[in-house]
Amino acid sequence: NSTDDTGAVLDAIVSQDDVAVATLLESVPVEPRLSLWQDLPSERKLDVLVEMRSDPREILIDATEEEEWSALFSDIEAEELLELMDSLPNRLVDLAYAELDAQQQTFFREATQFNDDQVGHWLTHDLLVLPLNAKVRDGLRLIRRNVPRHCDTIFLVNRSAQFSAVVRMTRIFGSPEHVPLVELIEENIPVLKGTDESTNASLQVQRSGFAALPVVDDNNKLLGRLDITSASELINEFYERQVMATAGMDEDEDLFSPVAKSARNRAVWLGINLLTAFLASWFIGLFEATLQQVVALAVLMPIVASMGGIAGSQTLTLIVRGLALGQVTKANTRALMVKELKVGGVNGVIWALIIGVVAYFWFTDVLIGVVICLAILFNIVAAAIAGVFVPVILDKLKIDPALSGSVILTTVTDIVGFVAFLGLGTLFLL
Amino acid sequence: NSTDDTGAVLDAIVSQDDVAVATLLESVPVEPRLSLWQDLPSERKLDVLVEMRSDPREILIDATEEEEWSALFSDIEAEELLELMDSLPNRLVDLAYAELDAQQQTFFREATQFNDDQVGHWLTHDLLVLPLNAKVRDGLRLIRRNVPRHCDTIFLVNRSAQFSAVVRMTRIFGSPEHVPLVELIEENIPVLKGTDESTNASLQVQRSGFAALPVVDDNNKLLGRLDITSASELINEFYERQVMATAGMDEDEDLFSPVAKSARNRAVWLGINLLTAFLASWFIGLFEATLQQVVALAVLMPIVASMGGIAGSQTLTLIVRGLALGQVTKANTRALMVKELKVGGVNGVIWALIIGVVAYFWFTDVLIGVVICLAILFNIVAAAIAGVFVPVILDKLKIDPALSGSVILTTVTDIVGFVAFLGLGTLFLL
Structure with a gap:
């Protein structure tokens, strides 16, 4: 039953x-x-x-x-x-x-x-620690007692509890009991600080080949270790934050949160978007007279905005990832700008011509073809510039570019697109 | 110099x-x-x-x-x-x-x-393996010889090289030499198959508390192990794929790829987007006569499409993540749909009223306010439906919803938005 x-x-x-x-x-x-x-x-x-x-x-x-x-x-x-x-x-x-x-x-x-x-918030305190003068025999005794999860090293500290060195457990097994542990230490192990940024530190743990890295304070006192499970969780959260941020949500959003809560969470993002949409509409409103006379402009308008938005979001996504992984820095922003401008130029010219020809055949009006062709080219190039600068500037202002980058970028490409298209339309078609 | x-x-x-x-x-x-x-x-x-x-x-x-x-x-x-x-x-x-x-x-x-x-593609073959009848002494001898990176267990196999059980190295250290290893085995260790999907299997490794999980073939023959470093790399790649897919790129996209290559990579996505933009424009074109008479509709048009797009992308992002993490299944799609419809309903009503009032004051025309109010409500609700169904259906068709979901969704919300707005405008305002 x-x-x-x-x-x-x-x-x-x-x-x-x-x-x-x-x-x-x-x-x-x-x-x-x-x-x-x-x-x-x-x-x-x-x-x-x-x-x-x-x-x-x-x-x-x-x-x-x-x-x-x-x-x-x-x-x-x-x-x-x-x-x-x-x-x-x-x-x-x-x-x-x-x-x-x-x-x-x-x-x-x-x-x-x-x-x-910061790393200091996420430490594991189950450690194998020995004084700097310990021998292999001491290490073996410690290991036999109890080894924590994800722990493949023993940390050596000096008399002031300051971190000194790391010995891999596996090096201890093969060595005679009387050998001092200092003879077995690892040369190139990264040491984290409690104040280190947690995503980058976690990536270091994942790459290190160790199950955990030691974490110290400003005085080199051993605080604990960041193990690979915590590191992986922190990185997964970092990525989830990025994915969810593109839609203005956070990584804690619940599939089945109560309707009122979920509606409230999302309303903010819709409201911000609405302000930018009204701004774009206001710019369109400046060209009411033109739109009234050339209705084809109203029909084609969304194409200009949309192509700029897509091109810009491609550049933006690439740059945001680069910033997050530390690959976009002051040193290469200029070179990136040049490259994105060239890519934008190539795609701008190609798609501007295609769209211009289609628009010409659709409305059998050469000037409409010319106007949309120029507007598309202009907007895709503007999108490339904004796609690099918007995230770089936000990052400098310590604002998360994954969250606010897309809404700012779309505002730029919408407004530039509408103004370029309707402005050129006013010049050429009235 | x-x-x-x-x-x-x-x-x-x-x-x-x-x-x-x-x-x-x-x-x-x-x-x-x-x-x-x-x-x-x-x-x-x-x-x-x-x-x-x-x-x-x-x-x-x-x-x-x-x-x-x-x-x-x-x-x-x-x-x-x-x-x-x-x-x-x-x-x-x-x-x-x-x-x-x-x-x-x-x-x-x-x-x-x-x-x-599949997991079988990414195995580590450095293993500690012993026969099922081995003793602690054999384990210690094996460990003293050489322990690979990220290896905290010994695998036990039977005479046909079939995987049988796992013993944590740390349990071996504390035990007398004559104890059979079978007395120390772990009860609840997940065993992966070579054909398992790699992202989910990698998440299992990260969660397991082990440095690696054993991987077997269909006949339970031990193939190797998936260690936590490989697992973490696979998961990081999975997330990067998701982030990049939202802009129609793949995770291998190079910050500084040659301009021709980069332009080509991105042109496809721009082309697909252009087709959908032309489709939307074609629908707008059906209402040329209306636009000519009520130019306010042309000015406000982008607001309707944009609010629908944002609301839809929020639902879509949530569902795509749920699908990727195995949280959205046949069993809860219906309940999710109901919840998203309610959230869409609440936000739809709120923003429809706000936008309606603003439009009324802007154009001092009650009917324009009513028309945009209804269109916004309609489009936000349609966005909620599409935000659930589009990714669920794509997933069923084995198409990556992270990649193609957003372009399909935007097409839906653009067309529904424009048709609802201009259609209602034609009914009420002509």
Whole structure:
């Protein structure tokens, strides 16, 4: 019967790992999500919450009974609280903090001294550490006791707890017990600072060939390590932010967020777009007299704006990626500008001619062909310039070009396109 | 003097790791890129090529002297050749293949039996493998000999070389030498198949808490492992593909590709967009008579199309991400549609009213306000429907919705917007 069925389904769900349960909870509408959440065994709830995106997570947090929290927080660790804290009301953060032991409280306080776009916020504190004068025998003893996940190195520190060097565990296995570890250290391991930007630091971890990199403070004191799992999560989030930003959303957007919340989130972006659309319309309005006399201009108008918008967004996307990966710098902006202008010039000429010819045959009017041809060429070249400058300038102003670049760019190409087309139309056709 | 300077700069560059050199080569225009490439020590060239994106890499491959290749290939391994093969002319692939030893040739042949979107193509073959009856002592002996990068487990196989189980190295350290390894095996480790889709499999690796997961064939024969570095690279590429696809480019697009090549790459997308723009214009053309009499419609027209486009792209982006992450399925498409329709309805009503009021004051004409109000509402709702259906249908047809979704969606919202607006205008205003 149906109760048995539900039980069987629930068992099947619960048998999966935390990420799978989190993904499932994100994939169902709010009602079944909440009922699944009620039925989830209490000891799984915290781990599942940690794996979820903020928006769907907050719905579950709001629906959790007040009395339940101290049980949920009974085994919480600093890293979990750091992941959850932005989704929790302050009183729950305080409650969870009180459940941490002294050591974990220190880790938590240390981490919150860094912003969440800094490496220091995302550290792992399970470390294998030995003094600088330790021998292979000490290393082996340490390894036999307990090796944390994603840990393939032992860190050596001096007497002031300052980071000194790294030894790969695998080099220890093959060496005689009396050899000092300093003879086995890695020469070229990157060392991260707590204040380093988290995406770039994470890329360094992924590339390093190590399971984690050491992280130090300004005085070279060892703070912890950034392991490859955290690094990969940070990079995945970075990319998701980019993908979602192109549509004015953030990476925490919930597939099934409540309608009011979702509508509110998106309304801002629609409003900003509306302002730019009105601006474009206002420019079109300047040419009312022309439009009245040459209605073909009204018919062809969207083509000019659209070709500029597409050409510009191609340049923009390339530059935004380059900025994010550190490949676009002051040193090559000029050369990039020249190259994009040439690409824009080539495509501008080709498409301007094609569109001009089509427009001529459509309206059997040479001048209309000439006007749209010039306007397209002009707009595609303008799009190339804006496609380079808009993101570079936004980046300099510390505004995320992935988010605001496209709306600014489209405003430029719309206005340039309409004004060029209708202006030339006024000159040639009236 | 300047030759010394150049030498110093070159030394500084060469002292960096392969990824850094590859990034630098991608970040400079073609001329300095080629001259840097000439000066790069021969023994670094292959490793640097492996780390580059296809487009900039191919420029360097084309510029490399024919005689140089056999030296470059002298130490090549199967994994490197697999990464490079799509960028190399066939004769160079043959040359490189001939340089592989028998074992590596087998690995290469095995990998090429899988597509490059399958796990089997991206395996690591450095494995720690022991028979099912091995003891802790055997494990320790194996570990002392040589542990590959990103390897924290020993795989156990039966007599037919079939994969049987996994033992964490760390469990071996703490155990007495005579204990059979089967007593230490991990219970819940995911096992990948060579034919598994590479992005999802890579996400499994990132989440697993292991440095690599075992990969088997249909007969459960152990093929190799997918390590976390390869997994992370595959996921980063997946995300870059998504970001670039929104502008009709691929992730290999070169910041400084030659103008002709870059213009050609982008022309296709501009051409597709032009067809849809002409289609939209053709629909506008149906209402020439109306436009001639009510020029306000021409002025306001772009607002209707633009609001629909933005609203649609928000829904589309959310659904495309959901599809890519496996969160949008047959089971929840209907519920998603309902939710997006509600969100579209709310934002549609709000913005339709605002725009209607503004248009009324602008043109002091109630009917213009009513017409644009209805058209906006209609188009935002249509955008929500298209934003869900377009990517879901494309995905079903095995067409990448990240690439073609936006162009189809914009076509829908443009045409619906223009027809609704000008159609209503014809009804109400003539």
